[in-house]
Amino acid sequence: MKKDLPAALAACLLLLAGVLVNLPTDRPDPGPVRSASTPASPWASADRDLVDGSTGAPERIEIESLGIDAPVEPVGTTPENAQEVPAALDETGWWRDGSVPGEDGNAVIVGHTASSDDGVFDRLVDIGSGDEILVTGEDGTAAFTVTRTDVVPVPDFATVAPDVYRSDGASGLVLMTCGDWNGEEFETTVIVFAERA
Template identity: 35%
Template sequence: MRGLGRLLVTLLAVAGLALVGVGLARLPARPPQPDGTGPPPQLVTAPSLPPLLRADPVEVRIPRIGVRAPLVPVAADRAGALEVPPLDRPGVAGWYRPGVSPGESGNAVLVGHVDAPDGPAVFFELGRLRPGDTVHIARADATVVRFAVDAVEAYPKESFPTDLVYGPGTAAGLRLITCGGRFDQGSGEYVDNVIVFATRTA
């Protein structure tokens, strides 16, 4: 991750991602959950693709779950917590701008709410994705980068897999993150993070 120390990465993982999905006392339906919980994902062997130059992503498309959403840049606040799009824009996802852009070498990170006061939000059905599903990222340079899902996992927020999400890599990877698992009425949050691991294929 560019220009950020490991301490900040840890703060982003533990403190920031608790804000990705602010749950509701009553949901229209429980968000779909991955089949497994927390084992290391089996990442596919990426094709030999040259890395792309940096360009801001502007839209994420996930055909299997009907997502077509604008992307806005997010960063970290002064406390080290990961910023997310405001709850009054539940159909918008965020791209972690201090990291890599989709298509560059390394793992690009997108975050989105699972629900909002009026019901499901942009990543409500993220847990339905399965290996082989596709994610398309439109970029500001008019390119569209395609990724294939390698794994979809749920992790307790206190056991967030920092290295798997933010760690360096030679292939162009993508991480989609939202909240999931049991909804804790006391804290008003979900207890897990649902994470999609994907690798660039075109």
């Protein structure tokens, strides 16, 4: 059952949507995107047939170390040139205007953190280097290995945005959520970088 985004989380939504301004404007057309429909499946990549190339539009993300198994919905770019975010707490959002998992550059997937422990990425800050992330799309599953986690103050996000939204080079994956709630607003962005396993 989909958990709708309560009004109290507007701060997180605005954080992710508001600080991700000045996204690259020379984005490739991602083509048609299907909605998430892939059923949940076993964890480890050893039990999967992994694709060598692109997963196609991602439909599911799994992080065994955190107990995350969630749908991925495509999100776009607002008229203000900021990244959209998922409308539900238990869904993640893949930035469809950027890279597809398994292709050159970083595929970017965002999810919410909630004080009620209902956010899909509530535990993202606890992920460790070497942890595995599986992304399944219409063309198959790809495995990524976490290389680092950065916790960046909101005012400093622009300094790391080029690395997050990298559109060339090796295939990578970036996960993001809000961090450090001070009772009124989120003060940081948690950014997880992973490389193709």
